[in-house]
Amino acid sequence: MAGGKERKSKHTAAAGQRFQGGIQFLKTKGQHILKNPLIVQSIVQKAGLKSTDIVLEIGPGTGNLTMKLLEVVKKVIAVELDPRMVLELQRRVQGTSYSSHLQVIQGDILKTQLPYFDVCVANIPYQISSPITFKLLSHRPIFRCAIIMFQREFAMRLVARPGDPLFCRLSVNTQLLARVSHLLKVGKNNFRPPPKVDSSVVRIEPKHPLPSVSFKEWDGLIRLCFNRKNKTLGAIFRQKTVLSSIEKRYRTHQSLQDSEQMQKLDGEDIVMLGDVSNDTSMAIEGCDYQDMDTLEDEADLQAPSSFKDKVLGILKEGGFEDKRSSKLTQDDFLRLLDIFNNAGFFFAS
Numbered sequence: 001m002a003g004g005k006e007r008k009s010k011h012t013a014a015a016g017q018r019f020q021g022g023i024q025f026l027k028t029k030g031q032h033i034l035k036n037p038l039i040v041q042s043i044v045q046k047a048g049l050k051s052t053d054i055v056l057e058i059g060p061g062t063g064n065l066t067m068k069l070l071e072v073v074k075k076v077i078a079v080e081l082d083p084r085m086v087l088e089l090q091r092r093v094q095g096t097s098y099s100s101h102l103q104v105i106q107g108d109i110l111k112t113q114l115p116y117f118d119v120c121v122a123n124i125p126y127q128i129s130s131p132i133t134f135k136l137l138s139h140r141p142i143f144r145c146a147i148i149m150f151q152r153e154f155a156m157r158l159v160a161r162p163g164d165p166l167f168c169r170l171s172v173n174t175q176l177l178a179r180v181s182h183l184l185k186v187g188k189n190n191f192r193p194p195p196k197v198d199s200s201v202v203r204i205e206p207k208h209p210l211p212s213v214s215f216k217e218w219d220g221l222i223r224l225c226f227n228r229k230n231k232t233l234g235a236i237f238r239q240k241t242v243l244s245s246i247e248k249r250y251r252t253h254q255s256l257q258d259s260e261q262m263q264k265l266d267g268e269d270i271v272m273l274g275d276v277s278n279d280t281s282m283a284i285e286g287c288d289y290q291d292m293d294t295l296e297d298e299a300d301l302q303a304p305s306s307f308k309d310k311v312l313g314i315l316k317e318g319g320f321e322d323k324r325s326s327k328l329t330q331d332d333f334l335r336l337l338d339i340f341n342n343a344g345f346f347f348a349s
């Protein structure tokens, strides 16, 4: 009996953690509400907001952050998926002087066309971390900065530098497009209900102007290089699957050189960077040969080993053969892409 009673009281306490204002928080929607006002205050302070700013808030929830933002900026546009949260937020702001400064859009942020904004401030559901980061970075006109709460490990990957253990494709792609810095560590107990993982607030400041590089090309190369980030590039580019995918593109490129397809604008490129959602997935795509018949000729069929020599020769000449992706800087990757492209090798899928 006693054991039964104890189980019941534990259950009641846990359930209490998941309610506020009659709303049951759903983990499936990443609903972990920031309950510590000091953290909310600190996020708003670190955002460096101006009274003239329009702020985009992703997932306002019950509005703890929204209310603080409304105290300092001209307008908050909040995009929230859950209609129960939308109602709660509207109820909270109703009858206050802030109501005319808040616009609530009910919907999925990933499917919503983003409005104009100066700064994005958000405690996001962690399951959309990667796609939302790249959706923001592809948004135009460019915004001043984004101050976002991420799962700690994701945050540390975003800010990791060459040589750091967490340095990965996500770090390289983000840092091509933005300056990123770690602002604040936030422990689990600052949320209701507490998530399983710790969190961190990161500042993302889009670069302006962006480096002049095709992002599809860039990501195609980076994907290969981080296929096995601790192997030398020589070892990676010796792999059959890697050589096959490069060779396929090489041949396609040769045959399309004069066609319109080669003149695609880079502007549409960044959107595809959202595909890095699963950064640990390093599958190499584009290795099937189904469409090769029309492109192959006798000389091409005899090419494999000379093709490999050519690729390895480029790496060697550039001084990259013995280098490892985990230690390369952004300038190194830009130079590597440049020498490959100049030799007629391309990486965009």
Ligand SMILES: C[S@@+](CC[C@H](N)C(=O)[O-])C[C@H]1O[C@@H](n2cnc3c(N)ncnc32)[C@H](O)[C@@H]1O
Pocket: 029, 030, 031, 032, 033, 034, 035, 058, 059, 060, 061, 062, 063, 064, 065, 079, 080, 081, 082, 085, 107, 108, 109, 110, 122, 123, 124, 125, 128
């Ligand atoms: C971590 S909670 C943050 C709540 C609030 N901003 C706070 O700090 O207390 C994430 C919020 O995002 C909402 N949400 C989840 N997926 C979303 C999506 N795809 N688009 C917009 N909002 C979403 C959830 O309903 C929830 O209110």
